[in-house]
Amino acid sequence: xxxxxxxxxxxxxxxxxxxxxxxxxxxxxxxxxxxxxxxxxxxxxxxxxxxxxxxxxxxxxxxxxxxxxxxxxxxxxxxxxxxxxxxxxxxxxxxxxxxxxxxxxxxxxxxxxxxxxxxxxxxxxxxxxxxxxxxxxxxxxxxxxxxxxxxxxxxxxxxxxxxxxxxxxxxxxxxxxxxxxxxxxxxxxxxxxxxxxxxxxxxxxxxxxxxxxxxxxxxxxxxxxxxxxxxxxxxxxxxxxxxxxxxxxxxxxxxxxxxxxxxxxxxxxxxxxxxxxxxxxxxxxxxxxxxxxxxxxxxxxxxxxxxxxxxxxxxxxxxxxxxxxxxxxxxxxxxxxxxxxxxxxxxxxxxxxxxxxxxxxxxxxxxxxxxxxxxxxxxxxxxxxxxxxxxxxxxxxxxxxxxxxxxxxxxxxxxxxxxxxxxxxxxxxxxxxxxxxxxxxxxxxxxxxxxxxxx
Amino acid sequence: xxxxxxxxxxxxxxxxxxxxxxxxxxxxxxxxxxxxxxxxxxxxxxxxxxxxxxxxxxxxxxxxxxxxxxxxxxxxxxxxxxxxxxxxxxxxxxxxxxxxxxxxxxxxxxxxxxxxxxxxxxxxxxxxxxxxxxxxxxxxxxxxxxxxxxxxxxxxxxxxxxxxxxxxxxxxxxxxxxxxxxxxxxxxxxxxxxxxxxxxxxxxxxxxxxxxxxxxxxxxxxxxxxxxxxxxxxxxxxxxxxxxxxxxxxxxxxxxxxxxxxxxxxxxxxxxxxxxxxxxxxxxxxxxxxxxxxxxxxxxxxxxxxxxxxxxxxxxxxxxxxxxxxxxxxxxxxxxxxxxxxxxxxxxxxxxxxxxxxxxxxxxxxxxxxxxxxxxxxxxxxxxxxxxxxxxxxxxxxxxxxxxxxxxxxxxxxxxxxxxxxxxxxxxxxxxxxxxxxxxxxxxxxxxxxxxxxx
Numbered sequence: 001x002x003x004x005x006x007x008x009x010x011x012x013x014x015x016x017x018x019x020x021x022x023x024x025x026x027x028x029x030x031x032x033x034x035x036x037x038x039x040x041x042x043x044x045x046x047x048x049x050x051x052x053x054x055x056x057x058x059x060x061x062x063x064x065x066x067x068x069x070x071x072x073x074x075x076x077x078x079x080x081x082x083x084x085x086x087x088x089x090x091x092x093x094x095x096x097x098x099x100x101x102x103x104x105x106x107x108x109x110x111x112x113x114x115x116x117x118x119x120x121x122x123x124x125x126x127x128x129x130x131x132x133x134x135x136x137x138x139x140x141x142x143x144x145x146x147x148x149x150x151x152x153x154x155x156x157x158x159x160x161x162x163x164x165x166x167x168x169x170x171x172x173x174x175x176x177x178x179x180x181x182x183x184x185x186x187x188x189x190x191x192x193x194x195x196x197x198x199x200x201x202x203x204x205x206x207x208x209x210x211x212x213x214x215x216x217x218x219x220x221x222x223x224x225x226x227x228x229x230x231x232x233x234x235x236x237x238x239x240x241x242x243x244x245x246x247x248x249x250x251x252x253x254x255x256x257x258x259x260x261x262x263x264x265x266x267x268x269x270x271x272x273x274x275x276x277x278x279x280x281x282x283x284x285x286x287x288x289x290x291x292x293x294x295x296x297x298x299x300x301x302x303x304x305x306x307x308x309x310x311x312x313x314x315x316x317x318x319x320x321x322x323x324x325x326x327x328x329x330x331x332x333x334x335x336x337x338x339x340x341x342x343x344x345x346x347x348x349x350x351x352x353x354x355x356x357x358x359x360x361x362x363x364x365x366x367x368x369x370x371x372x373x374x375x376x377x378x379x380x381x382x383x384x385x386x387x388x389x390x391x392x393x394x395x396x397x398x399x400x401x402x403x404x405x406x407x408x409x410x411x412x413x414x415x416x417x418x419x420x421x422x423x424x425x426x427x428x429x430x431x432x433x434x435x436x437x438x439x440x441x442x443x444x445x446x447x448x449x450x451x452x453x454x455x
Numbered sequence: 456x457x458x459x460x461x462x463x464x465x466x467x468x469x470x471x472x473x474x475x476x477x478x479x480x481x482x483x484x485x486x487x488x489x490x491x492x493x494x495x496x497x498x499x500x501x502x503x504x505x506x507x508x509x510x511x512x513x514x515x516x517x518x519x520x521x522x523x524x525x526x527x528x529x530x531x532x533x534x535x536x537x538x539x540x541x542x543x544x545x546x547x548x549x550x551x552x553x554x555x556x557x558x559x560x561x562x563x564x565x566x567x568x569x570x571x572x573x574x575x576x577x578x579x580x581x582x583x584x585x586x587x588x589x590x591x592x593x594x595x596x597x598x599x600x601x602x603x604x605x606x607x608x609x610x611x612x613x614x615x616x617x618x619x620x621x622x623x624x625x626x627x628x629x630x631x632x633x634x635x636x637x638x639x640x641x642x643x644x645x646x647x648x649x650x651x652x653x654x655x656x657x658x659x660x661x662x663x664x665x666x667x668x669x670x671x672x673x674x675x676x677x678x679x680x681x682x683x684x685x686x687x688x689x690x691x692x693x694x695x696x697x698x699x700x701x702x703x704x705x706x707x708x709x710x711x712x713x714x715x716x717x718x719x720x721x722x723x724x725x726x727x728x729x730x731x732x733x734x735x736x737x738x739x740x741x742x743x744x745x746x747x748x749x750x751x752x753x754x755x756x757x758x759x760x761x762x763x764x765x766x767x768x769x770x771x772x773x774x775x776x777x778x779x780x781x782x783x784x785x786x787x788x789x790x791x792x793x794x795x796x797x798x799x800x801x802x803x804x805x806x807x808x809x810x811x812x813x814x815x816x817x818x819x820x821x822x823x824x825x826x827x828x829x830x831x832x833x834x835x836x837x838x839x840x841x842x843x844x845x846x847x848x849x850x851x852x853x854x855x856x857x858x859x860x861x862x863x864x865x866x867x868x869x870x871x872x873x874x875x876x877x878x879x880x881x882x883x884x885x886x887x888x889x890x891x892x893x894x895x896x897x898x899x900x901x902x903x904x905x906x907x908x909x910x
Contacts, residue, residue: 032663034663034665034683036682036683036684158648161645161648161649162648162649171645172627172644172645189627189644189645189648190626190627190644193613193616193617193644193648194617208487208489210489225707226707226708226711227491228489228491229491229704230704231686231703248686248703248704248707249684249685249686249703251707252680252681252703252706252707252710253681255707255710255711255714256681256710256714256802259710259711259714260798260802262718263717263718263721263794263797263798264794264795264798266718266794267790267791267793267794267795267885268787268790268791269791269794269795275799275804276795276796276799276804276805276813276816277799277804277805277809277812277816281816281819281820281823282823284795284816284820285820285823285824288788288791288820288824289823289824289827289828291787292784292787292788292791292824292828292859293827293828293831295783295784295787296780296783296784296828296831296832297835299779299780299783299784300780300835302779302780302783303776303777303779303780304776306775306776306779307776310772310776313772313775314772317765317768317769317772320761320768320775321758321759321761321762321765322758323778323779324754324757324758324761324778324782324893324897325751325754325755325757325758327779327782328750328751328754328757328886328889328890328893329747329750329751329754331786331886331889332723332746332747332750332886332889333743333747335722335723335885335886336722336723336724336743336747338722339718339719339721339722339724340719340722340724340731340739341731342718343715343718343719344730344731344732347711347715349730349731349732350731350732354732357732358731361731361732361736361739364736365736365739365740365743368736368737368740368744369740369743369744369747372744372748373744373747373748373751376748376751377751380752380755404747430722430790430885430886431783431786431787431790431885434783434786434787435783438779438783442779
């Protein structure tokens, strides 16, 4: 049963069922559907009244699970629509990290209504969580985990797991803290099940634990999940006290989000976490315009270079015809190198200490590419453009080799240099590299032209 | 304890300890280190003899775990070095999916040596797994999971879990099959622990299961993991028989790999799964040169357009000075749009049916960006380049607006069109968009120039 055959109710089906008042049939469909699919259906409907109607038809506990999958917009609608007596149930049964995510995105009046309707001790925690920096481990973590104390036996611990009855993955690793709330070990549910119940928990726990600090960046957290193949990771404060855990499902989102951010920066945009269709036109324009302006102003240097060589250009206007091709090829060659290096730095495959190896590789690759490209180009000009003198074709081809070599070496090294300077390497991508390479390839072109053609 | 403070032995430390013959101390360090860190250390050493020496110093079981984290190259070295009596232990204790990954990357003589040294029934399985298409669900799955039969009670099932003693996450969901090996339900370890042991397993199992087919693409599998927040997912064949499971740690790699592939295609390279530093110069050049050639030939159209307008250009050589800036800005504006849309299509935030919304958004955004850019550019020319006539500045600025609008609309729509035509939207990224936009912006430029400047 692949995606094609999975049971999914379409928006039009819902509309038809409601129009035809086939409510019992609709309820039957909803019962069969997965929570994530119902949430997507509600988001896709683009009809708040209809979405709310569907939500009201769900059994109470399923409704809560659907809620956590909904878009912030629909979550807000639902909080708006339900009574103060229903709200605490909804909040209490939603995973704590989802509640935090929701509150972070909501306007003040909603936040207040949510905060008033949750238990005071939880309210304090919410406020604490809201203070963690964005994209930090603290902002990712949840408090739904099993905490055991150092004096427990395996049997007592297992009993405790049974009693707390937590949901999903958060139960498979249990965390042992001492009287100062310091994390001293972890134990898997598998160990609790297989070990002798009379043993002390401290005898079977793993003491060598991989942890992160609440202030660590989410990128570091994701790297550690990948590196150590973890399902969950405990988060501690500066005193080593357990403050929460991060589960792998949130890391899937982090990895995707970090890649999206890199895509945006590499295409010369200030990054944004909001989905494209949910972002206003003004905001989208704002994210793009700053870099476009910077690059526009930088590109005028290229114009100045042309002005300086205007005598050369005027004496042989034919030279101008090859400028777009030379600039494009240089830009493309540089983008290829910078993209590979930026991505390698992001995934950890390339390290700062590899700078020299990258330089050597890019130089040799660029020689191969440059020679092939300029040979093809030379042949193309001779065959298809017989009016172009051979010396001009030679000038263009020599420039092509030099441009490709220069572009690839610059494209390979600038991201590493950026990282060394603690800048984001993703800045050194296509658009910026192109601007730099454009200017330099023009200088090379006109100098070679002057030397070969004596103009 | 963040990454900075985690205990990691550096390559130089190892070299020094071995040089000073402090073997006991080294062994002590290795005992404390995580398997993933030891493997990275061995890979980083770039010294096969030293790596092998370290491997020999590890306790047997830890050695096996380190083995699964090693690079293919080092795995090959180790298989080469160990005796036939040790090999079966190593293979038997490595996760099945890691064995498959290794075999897939190895030359024939190693594969034979590995196959000879594993049990016949497992050998049959290996051969079956090697036949799954690359990047399919089948190629990702493992056989280390707990299989229960439909006649078991909860107590018997829990006893079975204790007995099989599997490692890590693969134990937390158990799979129930009927007499025809068809998957009929799943049950969590948590449920086995908390439910009454006398109950029948079929009474507490979940029957509504999310599964994939062995032939499904890994991208679909990753999407389902993200969508349903799964830790593991069963894989079935066309008859619904359970053939293996996929665990979330492999999905982290898939998500990263798919993003890397998109980065490569978007920078005009044929994608490759090998790490940059591990790929030969010849292969790296090969992946880049095809697209560079295609784009080089396409870019010559731009030269032809300039040739057609050479009279216009010759009568006012000044026009040529602004061509690089116009082309770069058009390319950048188009890349921004295409990157956002390609990424949105990849993460599922944008669907094919959103084409009209994208068109509307990109048109309005491009108007804002175009107006701001050309106003700034007009002012810049008037202030800093007093020799340029105002009408030329006007020509450039009008072209700039038109180019940005055209670039963003093309950049927004081409990826969607590609997806509609079942092509990879990532092809429609910066390099190709730039080439298209370059040609069109020149046509616009010269036409506006002819109209306004009457040349």
